[in-house]
Amino acid sequence: MQEKKVLITIFGGTGDLAQRKLYPSLFRLYQKGHLKDQFAVIGTARRPWSNEKYREVILASIANLASSEEQAVTFASHFYYQSHDVNDTNHYATLKNLADELDREYELDGNRLFYLAMSPTFFGTIVNHLKSQGMLTSEGYHRVIIEKPFGTDFATAEALNKEITNVFDESEIYRIDHYLGKEMIQSISAVRFANMLFEAMWNNRYIDNVQINLAENLGVEERGGYYDQSGALKDMVQNHILQVLALLAMDPPAAFNEAEIRSEKIKALRAIRLYDEEEVAKNFVRGQYVEGKIAGRKYQGYKEEENVNPDSRTETFVAGRFYIDNFRWSGVPFYVRTGKRMTEKGTRINIVFKSVPINLFSHSFDEEKQNLQKPEPNVLTIYIQPTEGFSLSLNGKEVGNNFNLLPVKLDYRNSAEIIANTPEAYEKLILDSLNGDGTNFTHWQEVAQSWKIVDQIRKAWDNDTTSEIPTYAAGTMGPDEAFHLIAEDGFEWVWQPDNWYRERGEL
Known part of the structure; x- marks a missing residue:
């Protein structure tokens, strides 16, 4: 397993999505070795937090996942906070300085992933500032993950897409649908x-x-x-x-x-x-x-x-x-x-x-077969959540002297x-984006x-x-x-x- 070298910048780093989904998912990737020593995360939002305050939030979000306090603290030490107004050009200059500093410190080869965990109304503003303030000039890859909703109709989605594709190539854009x-x-x-x-x-x-x-x-x-x-x-x-x-x-x-x-x-x-x-x-x-x-x-x-x-x-x-x-x-x-x-x-x-084209059981050959019912259609069920698995319904024969049909189900469920x-879905999708695989994005x-x-x-x-x-x-x-x-x-x-x-x- 190759360690991913990357600087992840999360716009909306103090939000509910980041705390409930993103930080636990990053920690699971850390536990599995996909992220190890050469990664760093910048969280940005308007709140005037310090690195210490931010890391306390990180530790709280992974409290039930860490195998030891040392593991959790080491993971959280890779996180840095930058108070940021997405409309303020000067704030991007400060953000760039921090990004360049962390790139050197952790030897990240210029790989940068931007996660826009904010209202879509800010997407265009953010990506344009990333370009104008030189945050996309490092030697590595530059990718952006965008949360839904992507527009409110086709017209707004098209306008938003034009803004983003003026900065990022389609291959660098990861529109996330956690399903x-x-x-x-x-x-x-x-x-x-x-x-x-x-x-x-x-x-x-x-x-x-x-x-x-x-x-x-x-x-x-x-x-x-x-x-x-x-x-x-x-x-x-x-x-x-x-x-x-x-x-x-x-x-x-x-x-x-x-x-x-x-x-x-x-x-x-x-x-x-x-x-x-x-x-x-x-x-x-x-x-x-x-x-x-x-x-x-x-x-x-x-x-x-x-x-x-x-x-x-x-x-x-x-x-x-x-x-x-x-x-x-x-x-x-x-x-x-x-x-x-x-x-x-x-x-x-x-x-x-479809049901069988000819119901062989619709004709009775003796008095015991008078009540034969029409075969039920076969149904394949795919269970997505909360249970996971498959079932296939078939028609069998009821035990006994009669010839009544008995629906039976072949069933498989993933164990608890x-x-x-x-x-978790976000864990898999973040890893896909780090691998440059857009198969499960839109x-x-x-x-x-x-x-x-x-x-x-x-x-x-x-x-x-x-x-x-x-x-x-x-x-x-x-x-x-x-x-x-x-x-x-x-x-x-x-x-x-x-x-x-x-x-x-x-x-």
């Missing part, structure tokens, strides 16, 4: 391309529909102000869901490398049908959670949440039907469903295969030990096409100012309209955890 760092998201390709059983049937001849679920049981919490300006469509569909859809729908790449995988993902996204306003109304449902009760606990509605406009029309739920207009997927609906304050937290994918030792063309798809839906909803937005009680799996949407095609949602609570009178 792409999750172990089971990366395993989608293994399931597809390493198993002839599935790859041979991964098309419209054998698959009836695909269901992508990203459910959250939490409400908007303290993010009410932000969420009310965003909504579920932009917060989840534009990035996470469309990225997962692209991985499921793309054709096999010519080689399993960054360029080929990216090329196929872009082709898949460009094949997604763009809807007009009438088609949006037919194929997409939005919803807003209202007061509800589950398992003895009562929850308030979205409009009663802190910092939410009491007249808000912002959606907390989206369900929809995408079609991919290419040879492989023509006619197969891809159903998506995501929302806040649903029954359970979970991310899972259901691949529903494996999950506990699985690299390319501009992916971002652009995703916004074009979502903008059509957003435009239709924004133009509809009179229709009442469907509601769903907190703790349920969405409004009735979401169930009607899929029932129109003769299907149903495979994942319905709310039924368990209803059967026990807890919902």
Whole structure:
């Protein structure tokens, strides 16, 4: 394992993301030897902290990870703090001096990684100052990691991209979507391309529909102000869901490398049908959670949440039907469903295969076979979180003298030990950026096409100012309209955890 020589500068170094995700991820890379002696981190923010104060924060963020106090302290000694106003040119001169000094002290060969863990409104300002103040002139590589949201629609995303690509080459830009760092998201390709059983049937001849679920049981919490300006469509569909859809729908790449995988993902996204306003109304449902009760606990509605406009029309739920207009997927609906304050937290994918073309069991040969039922469709389920693994439902025979069919499930789940030792998404993605591997990051063309798809839906909803937005009680799996949407095609949602609570009178 080769140690990574690098100076990492984190804009937004005092923020929640840095403390909850970035510092623990860097520490895990340190424990595994990817970062060792020749690395340094500069944290920048407006707060007037000292190096000592900053290192105390670092130690607190890794307190439950360190095997010894000495290990933690040694790691934290690589961190330096610079109070910084991103709009002040003079502050970048100070930052450059510190960067050059640390580059010499730790012999970093001029390798620099900039992490923009701030509001996207500052991205253009930061990268332009990095260039104008000479922070990109060292001999090593220069890379920038950018958090979502990348724009608020295609127009703003395009303008932001122009600002950033005036400074950094596309190959140096790492647009992070933490879902792409999750172990089971990366395993989608293994399931597809390493198993002839599935790859041979991964098309419209054998698959009836695909269901992508990203459910959250939490409400908007303290993010009410932000969420009310965003909504579920932009917060989840534009990035996470469309990225997962692209991985499921793309054709096999010519080689399993960054360029080929990216090329196929872009082709898949460009094949997604763009809807007009009438088609949006037919194929997409939005919803807003209202007061509800589950398992003895009562929850308030979205409009009663802190910092939410009491007249808000912002959606907390989206369900929809995408079609991919290419040879492989023509006619197969891809159903998506995501929302806040649903029954359970979970991310899972259901691949529903077509039923056998001839039901051999529909004809009775004697009186004992009168009650034979139609075979259930085979379903491949990929569990992303909180559990990780796969299951495949099959039809078997019930034990006994009759010939009743019995659904059975082949099931594999990663153990708690494996999950506990699985690299966290940010850890994997930061390491990818240090290795110069952009496979699990989003390319501009992916971002652009995703916004074009979502903008059509957003435009239709924004133009509809009179229709009442469907509601769903907190703790349920969405409004009735979401169930009607899929029932129109003769299907149903495979994942319905709310039924368990209803059967026990807890919902």
